[in-house]
Amino acid sequence: MNKHFHDAWYYLRRAGEHLSVGVREEAAPVERRVRKLLGREQEPDAPESGRKRLEAELRRTPRRVEVGGKKAVRRAQTGIRRYRGGSAE
Incomplete structure (x- = not known):
């Protein structure tokens, strides 16, 4: 792929x-108000x-x-x- 297309895709993904x-940031206050009105408030995560x-990272490390x-x-x-000329499965 042309480097310009590659760069364009990269920046398009970043923009998305x-x-x-x-x-999400703009909708957060509206979501909170709606949840409060419906009685489905989320508890803030500590x-x-x-x-x-x-500790959580260390537990995941062996698997990674x-x-x-x-x-x-x-x-x-x-x-x-591949180097030896066989199939690369």
């Missing part, structure tokens, strides 16, 4: 992301402390490493097969 964030966030390692091995095996 910013648009969705902006719409921000996680640094320690809790770190395992999945990432398996992907890396598969990519390496595919590259070796």
Whole structure:
């Protein structure tokens, strides 16, 4: 793909992301008022402390490493097969 098209797609995605964030921010007060009128108020989420966030991240780390390692091995095996002239499955 032409680098200009690649750049255009990148900036288009970024614009879409910013648009969705902006719409959510603008609609938040209206959503709160409607929820309050309907009696479906959301309880504010308490921000996680640094320690809790770190513990949660550490619990997820072994799985992320395992999945990432398996992907890396598969990519390496595919590259070796291609280099040797075999099928890349």
